[in-house]
Amino acid sequence: MDKQQLEYVANLSRLHLGNDEEDLFLEQLQKVFIYMEKINALDTDKVIATYNTTDANNVFREDVVIPSLSEEKALQNAPIQNKHFFKVQQVLD
Amino acid sequence: MHLYEFTALQIKEKIKSGETLAQEVIKELLDRIKVKDPDIGSYLSINENALSKACAIDDKIKSGQTVGALAGIPIAIKDNICTLDLKTTCGSKVLSSFLSPYNAHVVECIEKEDGIIIGKTNLDEFGMGSTTEHSGFKVTRNPWDLQRIPGGSSGGAAASVAADISFLSLGSDTGGSVRQPASFCGVVGLKPTYGRISRYGLVAFASSLDQIGLISKDVADTALLLQVICGYDNRDSTSLQKDVPKYIEQLDSIEKKFKIGVPKEFFANGLNEEISKSVNEALDVFKKNGAEIVEMSLPHTEFGVAAYYIISAAEASSNLARYDGVRYGYRTQNCKNIIDMYERSRSESFGNEVKRRIIMGNYVLSTGYYDAYYLKASKVRTLIKNDFDKAFEKVDYIISPTTPVPAYKVGEKVSDPLEMYLLDTYTIPANLAGIPGISIPCGFTNNGLPIGMQIMGRHYNEQGLLQVARKFESETDFHKIKPKFNAT
Numbered sequence: 001m002d003k004q005q006l007e008y009v010a011n012l013s014r015l016h017l018g019n020d021e022e023d024l025f026l027e028q029l030q031k032v033f034i035y036m037e038k039i040n041a042l043d044t045d046k047v048i049a050t051y052n053t054t055d056a057n058n059v060f061r062e063d064v065v066i067p068s069l070s071e072e073k074a075l076q077n078a079p080i081q082n083k084h085f086f087k088v089q090q091v092l093d
Numbered sequence: 094m095h096l097y098e099f100t101a102l103q104i105k106e107k108i109k110s111g112e113t114l115a116q117e118v119i120k121e122l123l124d125r126i127k128v129k130d131p132d133i134g135s136y137l138s139i140n141e142n143a144l145s146k147a148c149a150i151d152d153k154i155k156s157g158q159t160v161g162a163l164a165g166i167p168i169a170i171k172d173n174i175c176t177l178d179l180k181t182t183c184g185s186k187v188l189s190s191f192l193s194p195y196n197a198h199v200v201e202c203i204e205k206e207d208g209i210i211i212g213k214t215n216l217d218e219f220g221m222g223s224t225t226e227h228s229g230f231k232v233t234r235n236p237w238d239l240q241r242i243p244g245g246s247s248g249g250a251a252a253s254v255a256a257d258i259s260f261l262s263l264g265s266d267t268g269g270s271v272r273q274p275a276s277f278c279g280v281v282g283l284k285p286t287y288g289r290i291s292r293y294g295l296v297a298f299a300s301s302l303d304q305i306g307l308i309s310k311d312v313a314d315t316a317l318l319l320q321v322i323c324g325y326d327n328r329d330s331t332s333l334q335k336d337v338p339k340y341i342e343q344l345d346s347i348e349k350k351f352k353i354g355v356p357k358e359f360f361a362n363g364l365n366e367e368i369s370k371s372v373n374e375a376l377d378v379f380k381k382n383g384a385e386i387v388e389m390s391l392p393h394t395e396f397g398v399a400a401y402y403i404i405s406a407a408e409a410s411s412n413l414a415r416y417d418g419v420r421y422g423y424r425t426q427n428c429k430n431i432i433d434m435y436e437r438s439r440s441e442s443f444g445n446e447v448k449r450r451i452i453m454g455n456y457v458l459s460t461g462y463y464d465a466y467y468l469k470a471s472k473v474r475t476l477i478k479n480d481f482d483k484a485f486e487k488v489d490y491i492i493s494p495t496t497p498v499p500a501y502k503v504g505e506k507v508s509d510p511l512e513m514y515l516l517d518t519y520t521i522p523a524n525l526a527g528i529p530g531i532s533i534p535c536g537f538t539n540n541g542l543p544i545g546m547q548i549m550g551r552h553y554n555e556q557g558l559l560q561v562a563r564k565f566e567s568e569t570d571f572h573k574i575k576p577k578f579n580a581t
Contacts, residue, residue, distance in 0.1 A: 001456060009456045013410065014417070014432075015448055016440040025449055031511050032453065036399040036466065039473050049471035050478055052301055052331070053527025053552075054288045059330040073194035077421035086420050089431040 001026070001033050096121045098575075101166045101260040101314040108165035111154060115147035115165030115209070122167050122211060126258050132578070134233045135243075135253035137172050138179050139212040146209050153207075161206030162321055168203055169259035171250050172213040173220055174305070175294035176200050183296050184216040184228040184246075187422045187442040197294020198329070199263060199305055199322045206321045211259055214249030218444045219413065220267055220298040222246050223513050224506065225274070227446040232503060235278060236576040237542055241500040244274030250308045251278040257579050261318050262308040267299050268401050269495075269520025271306030272532035276495035276545025279534045281562070281572065283307045283315050286552050287527035288333040291326030299408035300331075302401075302524045311572050312533065312563040316340035319555060338556045345567075347560040352385045354488030358394035359519055368494045371536030371544045376492060378568050379561075387488055391480040394522060396473050401521040402514055403457050403470035410454025413447065449510060478526040485551045490561055493519050495532040495545035523549050531558045534571040543571075 001009075006026050010017050017025065071084060080087040096104065096118050107113040123143070130136055140146075150165045170176060173183040175193035177200075182188045200210065217227035225233040225248025233248040235241040236256040243252040247264025251274035254262050264271040266284035275282025284306040295305055305322070309315045320340050326332045355376065360369060380386050418424035418438030425437040443451070457466035484491060497516060506513045523530040528549055535546035546565075550558045566572055 005456070006452065009452050009459060012459065013448075013451045013455045014414075014435045014439050015443070015451065016436045017448075021445075021448075025445075025452065028510050029449065029453060029456075031509075032402065032514070035511055035515075036403060036470075039396050039399045039403075039469055040465075042393075042396060042473060042476065044469060044472035044476070047472040047475050049468055050475040050525075051471060053478060053525075054331060054333060056288070056331065056333070061327055069194050076194060077191055079418060079422070079424035088419055089428065089434055091431055 001029055097125050097257045100310045102317050104260060105164055105166050108150070109154065109160060115150045116144060118165060119143050119147040119167060119209065119211070122258065126212070129256055129258050132234065132239060133236060133252050133256050133258070134231045135214050135249040135256065135258065136169070136212045137182060137184070137215050137230060137249070140179055140210050142178060143167065143209050143211050150207050161208070162317065163203060163206040163208030166208050167211035167260050168208045168318070169211050169214050169250060169253050169262040170200065171216055171247050171262070171264045173216060173265060173296040174199060174263060175296070176210060176213065179210070179213050181213070181296065182230070183219045184230060185218045185442070185444070185447070186229040187416050189229070189423070191421055193294070195294065198291035198326045200294065202322045208321070214247070214253055214262060216249060217246035218447050219296065219409070220246040220265055220270055221409065221446050221450050223269070223273060223517055225249060226503060226507055227444055229444050234503065235500050236578045237279060238500065239578070240502055241542070242277070242503055244277035244500060246270040247306070247308065248274050251275050251280055251282065254278070254280045254308050254310060255576060257575070260310070261314055264306050264308055265295055266304050266306040266524065267302045267405060268524050269517050271308060272495050272520050272530055272545070272547060273517065275308050276532045277500035277543065279543030279571070279574070279576070281309045281312055281315050281531065281533050283319065283531045283555070283558070284523060284529060285319065285323065285555050286333070286529045288331045289529070289553070289555065290322050291329040291332045293326055293328040297412040299405035300412065301408060302405055304524070312559055312566050313341065313344060316344055316559050333553070335553055340556055340559055343556055344559060344563050347564050350383060350385070351489040351561070352387055352487070353379055354387050354389040354484055354491045356389055356391040356394065356491060356493060358391055359493035364494060364497045365499065367538045368497070368499065368544050372492070372494045372546050375535040375546050375565065378565060382564060382568065389484055389488065391484060391522065393473065393476045393480050394518070397477055397521045397525060398514055398518050400470040400473040400477065401517070401525060402453070403466050404474065406450045406454035407458050407467050408454070410451045410458065413451055446510065474525045477522055481522070481526045481528055489550070489557065491549040493547050493549070495519060495547040499538050499542040499544060519547060528552055529555050529558055531562050533562045533565060535565070535569070536571060
């Protein structure tokens with residue numbers, strides 16, 4: 001990982017890093033990624049990836065209507081709200 | 094003997110029989126928290142309604158009504174598990190005032206059985222860290238030595254049980270976050286099979302690895318709480334539809350002959366000598382009691398840490414995308430536009446360890462790196478899982494140290510994340526494979542720091558783990574030794 005890549009990924013992550021933070025993270029993450037390279041020593045061409053360790057595959061349930069959160073509860077943590085809605089800055093120019 | 098010194102099971106019996114009132118227990122515990130917790134820092138919030146709940150249970154008992162399996166037991170909840178009445182902060186400034194609109198499944202189960210939520214415990218922010226120093230609010234300290242970390246991320250949960258300021262705790266374990274602090278604090282910590290306990294209401298860190306776990310003073314207490322919170326819940330689609338055994342009743346019904354595998358990779362370079370000695374002595378205890386000890390190999394162990402930190406960071410980067418300041422959580426002031434609002438809200442409120450993991454995760458998932466990192470790590474996960482599948486064809490349990498070193502000093506590894514990650518090497522494989530693991534006290538270093546032994550078993554065999562752990566407890570006294578801090 002180089003500085004340009006770090007800035008690119010930070011932007012993807014919607015994180016703004018200060019200069020000091022950028023230098024610190026770059027040094028720390030470079031060390032981590034060098035360590036992670038060790039998995040390349042393994043031949044995994046014929047190995048199927050594991051994303052889930054239980055034997056469950058598709059989990060179906062009946063499509064039953066049940067009560068959901070009330071509007072009041074759903075909005076109780078809103079940083080800013082306007083009547084029934086979460087309020088944010090203008091999204092479209 | 095003070096009430097807070099009893100185990101959860103003992104205190105429940107006292108309350109049920111009328112020998113002690115639930116309100117006496119709560120009062121004594123709240124007083125003790127006030128005096129002792131400022132030195133430990135295990136709690137982020139205390140339940141102001143605990144006393145009235147205790148009084149209600151006393152009334153039930155007095156009037157002859159039946160009470161639940163956890164009647165009157167004060168239970169501490171890690172602060173990444175949602176509670177209606179208490180804030181759920183995840184140890185993060187992002188959620189410093191977040192009040193969940195619902196209770197987690199486990200909290201519903203505890204309240205249904207008359208357990209009393211006593212408070213919410215400190216953690217590394219969103220569970221990311223192994224020391225509880227990465228909390229956005231405060232550092233938690235180890236009751237065995239206040240200069241040392243309690244482990245993490247469920248550090249508050251483990252420290253509170255060790256310091257006798259909670260009877261039982263719930264934590265969460267993504268790469269060892271229940272077993273490692275239990276080991277550092279000299280208490281019992283169980284990570285059940287992935288899917289055994291519903292994650293409904295557990296704030297997600299790495300969804301394919303996260304599992305709610307239990308921390309207690311002894312094995313019987315873990316069995317007591319597991320009985321209540323284990324089982325299928327349709328609100329978590331990875332929850333398992335498996336029968337729940339009678340853990341407490343079966344606790345002493347251990348099979349006469351069983352085979353314990355000892356993986357050589359877990360005793361290799363880097364393991365502290367005192368820990369190695371203690372775990373080997375523990376193996377002798379099993380041997381004397383008729384267990385067959387077999388040396389074996391889990392050949393892909395050394396790749397676990399790398400695979401885990403790729404997979405867990407990838408899942409975390411996706412899970413933590415939800416903290417954008419729109420519907421809940423921290424929102425910055427005076428921003429230029431909506432993108433600026435997202436960016437500043439996140440940057441101003443996440444701690445460094447969380448930022449690092451989000452960046453790591455988005456990097457390993459980004460175009461050009463997905464195959465090399467995320468896909469590759471997911472394949473390595475298969476190899477690690479296969480190692481265990483093969484091993485469990487030959488042995489019933491696998492025993493190892495829980496950690497390669499005892500609790501280290503506060504601040505010692507803060508500047509070097511990789512060094513901290515590498516110390517998770519013995520706990521991570523169980524999460525990658527989805528199998529259950531328990532850490533129990535098995536000795537002390539010359540400095541008087543607790544040593545933990547990890548017992549791992551086949552998928553769904555929590556019962557076996559509890560029986561083996563209980564057998565060890567019945568032959569030894571390590572679980573009865575308390576930190577000096579408790580007496581002063």
